[in-house]
Amino acid sequence: MDKQFIETDDAVIRFSGDSGDGMQLTGTLFADTAAFLGNGVSTFPDFPAEIRAPQGSLAGVSGFQVHVGSGEVRTPGDYCDILIAMNPAALKANAQWAKPASTIIVDSDLFTEKNIEKAGIKGANIFEELKLNDRNILYAPITTLTKECLADSTLDNKAKSRSKNMFALGICFYLFNQPLTYAEKYFENKFRKKPQFIEPNKLVLRGGYNYAANIQAIPNTYKIKTSNPEKGVYRNIHGNQATAWGLIAASEKSGLPLFCGSYPITPATGILEELAIRKDLGVKTLQVEDEIAGICTAIGAAFAGNLAVTTTSGPGLSLKSEALGLAVMVELPVVIVDVQRGGPSTGLPTKTEQSDLSQALWGRNGECPLIVMSAQSPADCFEKAFRAAKLAVEHMTPVILLSDGFIANGSEPWLIPSVAGFPDIKAPIVPEGTTGYMPYARDEERLARFWAIPGTPGLEHRIGGLEKDFLKGSPSIDPQNHQLMVDMRAAKVAKVADFIPEQEIIGNTEGDLLAVGWGGTFGHLYTAVTQLQKKGKDISLAHFNHINPLPKNTREIFEKFKQIIVCELNSGQFANYLRMKYPHIIFEQYNKVQGLPFTVIELTNKFNTLITK
Amino acid sequence: MTTKYASQDFKSDQEVKWCPGCGDYAILAAVQKALPEVAEILEYKKERFTFISGIGCSSRFPYYVNTYGFHGIHGRAAAIATGIKVANPALSVWQITGDGDALAIGGNHFIHAVRRNIDLNIILFDNQIYGLTKGQYSPTSRLGTVTKTSPFGTVEHPFVPGEIVLGARGTFFARTLDIDIKLTAECLVASAKHDGTSVTTVLQNCVIFNDGTHKEYADKDIREERTIVLRHGEPMIYGKNRDKGLMIDYENLRLKSVKIGENGITEKDILVHNMENPNPGIHMMLVNMKFPDFPVALGVIRAVKDSTYDDNVREQIERSRQHPVCSNVDELLRSGSTWTID
Structure with a gap:
């Protein structure tokens, strides 16, 4: 019988548990399976600094978020559609990330009074306490069922209960109509040298899948549309x-x-x-x-x-x-x-x-x-x-x-x-046999000096941290030489601008609002800006990866927008740098310093307050 | 074919700028005397020699030797030298450092270089003072030393460099005097022949800020009485008349200085120096001998064979390259799980 499922564009799944529960692996296997099927995927692990904090404690909660989508997926997602919480502490730590209409899967075996107390929750109903009682909650005895799957196995009890993460993964695979084959192949490779673990993991994974298929608690399953990504070999x-x-x-x-x-x-x-x-x-x-x-x-x-x-x-x-x-x-x-x-x-x-x-x-x-x-x-x-x-x-x-x-x-x-x-890399190495080598002579195009490698006959030279003579490289305290060398080192780095790509803009090259970012915030900024562009908003994105020197067309870009907002996960360091470089331009700031990435929602909200058309 | 070099070949065009009378001049002369010998014995070409230093008076040294040279930053010479040696194991790498550079600001790099047994030749100039900053106490200054920053005398106990080297599982330690150019050159040649980290401490005089710090055993007229030059396989005998020697005081488990001919002691009772003994017990006692109770030990005190870091790095790479998981980057990028969209 064909299962009924709802087709969707994307979904966010957050796996959470004790740091020893294997949530990173569970999430990775889910993500890899989706990617293997041709979905866009982005993941983000969220683990504690402690390697193994006390079991069941909030400090020990480890999470892994996976965003699966039909097209390009640039962020691991802000809030999740499915939250897997292996214990009460994990539920408490991650409750804030569950969407209002999310499904929450918990290991009911671990939702004992004692564990709930360990998570710092008092009162009879943890879901009520965490204001989650309107969510779709799947209360599954994962630990018990895992052990039952392995009733005939020779593994010891500890090893048996350790594979409960695969039971949870099996449930998720059912929820998203994904095959088990990728994960099964993973077990075969991973445990090549410990084959006794292959079959138990497969059994538990299938156990989770079948459990989800048999119970009535799951009204709908989902299928994420696959897109047509570029052809080729992926990893x-x-x-x-x-x-x-x-x-x-x-x-x-x-x-x-x-x-x-x-x-x-x-x-x-x-x-x-x-x-x-x-x-x-x-x-x-x-x-x-x-x-x-x-x-x-x-x-x-x-x-x-x-x-x-x-x-x-x-x-x-x-x-x-x-x-x-x-x-x-x-x-x-x-x-x-x-x-x-x-x-x-x-x-x-x-x-x-x-x-x-x-x-x-x-x-x-x-x-x-x-x-x-x-x-x-x-x-x-x-x-x-x-x-x-x-x-x-x-x-x-x-x-x-x-x-x-x-x-x-x-x-x-x-x-x-x-x-x-990829382009060639040509090191300016001084060839053997060169005569009259001057350690600080420079090539005209780049102002780079030449590299004489120790062991090469005839190129013996001394360099060091003292200011150098502009040609010989020997120590020099001559005032004019110092000025020259300071200027030369600056000019050399500035010249790099001739050798890097011009800054690209996502969207129109002029207009109302330019969002500016740099580095690892690209995914969130790109998603936020393109979402707004699709709604017809006049917003573009300039996302920098060359900071010193800046691309040559930077000023030109800035001068064509009415408003510029620099978004970064600090208190405004890039914004201040740009103000120093371009004092005639006004830079607004959007900053967040919480140890967390931006969310797309907060970015779009902010941009909407600035966009005038 | 071995190229013959002379001292002159290792002199650079730079004017030597140490204070007149500084012990460093003698050390430079000893190095320039040793290098042609090293080149001949080990069949090295001149371009293989590389001198690395940190900061301090001694660390100006690389500018004065016509080889490859790198004048680093304070305390970091051992780390820079380690990078050079691992990057190019064919180089003969010499580190010039002082008691402050190696044992204060650079103490961490120093002990780890020694522990790893990377093939560096470290020459530690020990004048028990900070010279370049104009006269502050160093980690080897004697307790109570009065300097500009210890106007009432230091209140801290000094390091014995040899003790640190042995404590860090060093395989080579030698000690010499700046003014004994011949002995210094001999120690440096031994250091070059040794595979692994070799530390040669040169007891050096700072004529401006700590003049005469080694005087009580280094002065020519009393030197033979107050120092002992150790040579592998030879009895530990010293004195102008070669009438004194070292024995083990078994009752107290320490060394004792004895007079040959007294109390029935003959030359046969004197300890024979074994620099190759892996057990550092006797070596530790030797480096800790202090005047006036004992003669100050000079010469190669320890030279023990062990595997070296740079060789181990190279061997691991060679072994992996014989059975590569990936033999180029394209293979690397396609290793592990991949999938194809077509």
Whole structure:
């Protein structure tokens, strides 16, 4: 018998439970299945800083949101249509994200008085307390049913109840009319070396699916229309993974060995981990003693002729400041990836923010310009990491690439590009046999100096953090020379504007309102702006990823709009930067510093207050 | 074919700007004497030598040696040198540092470089004072030292650099005097031959801010009586008349200085120096010998074979490349689960 289902354009599902409940995996499998079927997908994990906070506590709640849609999906969604809450704490922590007409699935076995109390709720009815009693609540004894599915299994009790997340996933697959095959194949691969786990996981998954099919509590199921995405080979990719791979691609294109010196820090560690397993591609990774050693080993590696990288987050970038100045002074290529998180100080390690922009632009002693750029989505991290490396090498300068916790941990389907389609990277290496090498002589087009690699006969030279003679590179305290070098370093970075793409505009190139953003907020801004455009509103979007230098047409763009609003997850750092650059232009601000991404709703609400036609 | 070099080949065109009478001049001479020997023994071309420094008087050193050189920032030379060595293991990497640069601001990088046993040759100039900032106490200044920032004497206990090196599981430690150019060069050649982090401490005189700090054992007329130059496989004998030696005081489990010929002690009773002993026990006692109770130990105190960090990095990569999961980026991007839309 064919099931009845409602066709829909998109849906948001939020999985939540204890941090040990496997919600990240459950959400990932749901997202991958949807992507595999040709849906647009965007995901966002929302996990606590504690690895395993006390079971059932609010601090230990881990969430994973998946947005599935028929066309392009640029954000993980503001509010969810389906909320899976494996315990009372998860329900309490996520109640605010459930839409008024949402369905809530809970593991009724864990909604005991004791657990409800642990979640800090007093009173008989938790749903009433959380003002959720008008939602469609599926009260499923997931733990009991999981154990029943595995009654004949030889697994111990702990292992049995650990697979209850797959029961919940099975329910979701039924709700959205999705096949189990993708997840089943995943079990087969994942447990190749522990085959005793394959069958139990399959059993529980199917158990959940059948349970949902048999009970009367689910009135409707849904089917998300599939669209016709561009042809090709796709994969899901996280921002940190994409960053690592973009750097590896730059290494291959440039012929320079990739070197990464880093110290683990949330949420950047994934890049180091992703690079560390790529020894087969010759990647050298050093987990060094601290953040300072991270950048200093990278500077050393750059001196020795490698494509040098260090990865970090805000507090780590602070520690690297002095060495960044050294990299500017010795004019060596180093890519610094800053995956921003909530600050200041330790701040909110697992939450997202864009508040390191000022630090990236200015956080050093002396006149110390360098390239600052950003990535705008998980998959975009690949292209931007590649570009950061290309600019660093070809212009002989450090580059700070700003990612953030949201795009680093988020994922989206990615049409896999071919490396052949990426531009070449030409390192200005001084060939052996060159005579009369001057370490600070420059090429006219870029003002970049030339790179003489230690080990090359005849090119012996000394560089360092003292001000350099404009040609020889030896220490110089000559006043005119210092002025010249300060100006030269600034001009070199400014010249990069000739080598980056012009700023694009989404929508009309002139008009009433221009929304301006940068970095990881692209998905939300794009969705909000295009939604309004579809309603006929006069709004455009300029989303920047080159911040220093700015694209050459930036001023021209701004001058063609009546109103400009700069939206960012900080208190106005980009807005202030633009005011400094273009004092004749008025920039409105829309800011949020809550450790959370924008929601599309709050953006459209704000824009609607400004749009005059 | 080995190229023969002379000291002159390692002199740069830069004017040397240390204070007249500074111990650093002698160390520079010793390095320029050692490098041609190292080049000959290890068959290195000149372009393989790379000198890295941090900040301080000693850290100006790379400008004066005609090799590749990098003058870094305060305390970070070990990290910069580590990056260079891993990026290009063929280079002969020399780190020039001082007691402040290595043991105060750069203490963390120093101990971790030693622990990793990366193949760096670290020369630590120990003048027990901050010279470039004009005379403040350092982590090796003796307790009670009066300086501009300790006008009533320091109230903190000094480090013994050798003790830190051994504590960090160092595989090579040598100690020498700035004025003994021959011994310094000998230690540096041994350091270059050693695979792994080698630390050579040079007891150096700061003629302006800490003049004579090593005088009581370094002065030529009393040096033989108050220092002992250790050589592998030879008995630990010292003194102008070679009549003193070191034995173990078993009762107190420490070293004792004895007179050969007294109390029935003969040369056969004297400890024989074994720099290759993996157990750091005796080495620890040697680095901690202090005048006037003991002679100050000089020469190569420890040189133990162990795997090096740069070799381990290289070997892991080579092994992975023999059985690659991905052999290029296109394969990498298509690894794991993918799907095709057609």
